[in-house]
Amino acid sequence: MNSVSQRPLMLITGGSRGVGAATARLAAARGYDVVITFVSNQAAAHAITADVEAAGRRALAVRADSADPEQISQLFSKIDREFGRIDVLVNNAGIIAQQSRLENISFERMQRIFTVNVIGPMLYAQQAAKRMSTRAHGRGGVVINISSASARLGSPSEYVDYAASKGALETFTTGFSKEVAREGIRVCCIRPGHIYTEMHASGGEPGRVDRVKDTIPMGRGGQPEEVARAILWLASEEASFITGTFLDVTGGK
Numbered sequence: 001m002n003s004v005s006q007r008p009l010m011l012i013t014g015g016s017r018g019v020g021a022a023t024a025r026l027a028a029a030r031g032y033d034v035v036i037t038f039v040s041n042q043a044a045a046h047a048i049t050a051d052v053e054a055a056g057r058r059a060l061a062v063r064a065d066s067a068d069p070e071q072i073s074q075l076f077s078k079i080d081r082e083f084g085r086i087d088v089l090v091n092n093a094g095i096i097a098q099q100s101r102l103e104n105i106s107f108e109r110m111q112r113i114f115t116v117n118v119i120g121p122m123l124y125a126q127q128a129a130k131r132m133s134t135r136a137h138g139r140g141g142v143v144i145n146i147s148s149a150s151a152r153l154g155s156p157s158e159y160v161d162y163a164a165s166k167g168a169l170e171t172f173t174t175g176f177s178k179e180v181a182r183e184g185i186r187v188c189c190i191r192p193g194h195i196y197t198e199m200h201a202s203g204g205e206p207g208r209v210d211r212v213k214d215t216i217p218m219g220r221g222g223q224p225e226e227v228a229r230a231i232l233w234l235a236s237e238e239a240s241f242i243t244g245t246f247l248d249v250t251g252g253k
Helices: 018-029 042-054 069-082 107-132 160-183 208-215 224-235
Strands: 009-012 033-038 059-063 088-091 141-146 185-192 246-249
Touching (some): 009 018, 018 033, 018 042, 018 224, 033 069, 069 107, 088 107, 088 224, 107 160, 141 224
Parallel strands (some): 009 088, 141 185, 185 246
16 A cells, blocks of 8 residues: 555554553554554554454554564554555563672673664664654654653662663653644654553563552552553643653552
């Protein structure tokens, strides 16, 4: 399909589970066609595209590693061919590693976390902006970076490398939002707090949200759908004068 689709398109990186999957489903319900990326779990990704199609929208799942510029470039070429547009980029893909003090974190782990969590979103934003920018005859668009409350809190003795990577993503959000503000592109950032997703298992503690929920002012962990609603709001015209802004979805923590 070479003609431009009439429906807006949302690209969600890391869209096969957790916040990304919830965002894909909600985006379809709100009228978006949806492209998601995944790295390993093809079955989960295809389950999400099936949900999007069941809502009457077009869907595509593409294997793309955020650490590989060539895979990202190929993904955008596929979007150009299949949809002919991109309206919203949600930089959701991110990785975490086993809870650890800094002294036990390897260089390879630091490098991989920064490559996926910082350089990856910058590469995606670079490709999206080339297509969205009114300077390049695009129709504008929105980039939403998914950070973490850990960027403010630091995650001592757990994941200081992850927290530091999210801090870098936030600084990128600030700079990039100002760079493209007059080109029809809004750039915002969401900081989820303790959300019930599979990510905590990657850090070695699947029950982490329940362990810390009493430290959250609202007294509970968040659901992926609650983060998705914030993403869809920032992507919408209701947020038309908002850019360079950070929205905490943390239950008050």
